[in-house]
Amino acid sequence: MAPQPLPLADDAPVAVWSAVVNGNPVRAIIKSHDVLLDVIRDGIGSLGTKRGCDMGTCGCCTVMIDGKPRLSCLTLAMEAKNHQITTVEGLSDGHYLHPIQDMFAECGGSQCGFCTPGFLVASAALLDGNPSPTREEAMQAIEGNLCRCTGYQQIIDSIMSASKILSEGSQIQATTEPASDPHPNSRG
Known part of the structure; x- marks a missing residue:
């Protein structure tokens, strides 16, 4: 039988944590061992960032810290203190979606939707730094994100x-017809 990790003490030191999340200054009281995912979801109530594997293998929890994609389930919140954090909710500009959000809807990039926030943030990080990536660069940008519903x-x-x-x-075409059929082999 493998050794079991010891539970973290409830009396872990607390600290005042601050960051700019989606353009808004945020402050919270956190425990020193809190991961960023817990602070984002439970501490400030930003529920778009998903909890998937809690081991850094699925990418559902991807956020940007200072414009770079990071897995929030593996990032101690204290590592992101006083930094700029962008979650999926912060990709849009007011009432206008980020082009990657529009194109996920247009091209059928979102299937069940659970993994979508992580893919959107990882893709936006790529496009913000390189608006003209190659297909290979696009594939590399999302290689840490898993989807069980699509072939990518x-x-x-x-x-x-x-x-x-x-x-x-x-410009984005004003149409309700998708650019491609997300389920090309189904009849219905």
């Missing part, structure tokens, strides 16, 4: 379509 083609298509909008300044 629609996700890559979404990234490349958002890239076109960002790099060429093209």
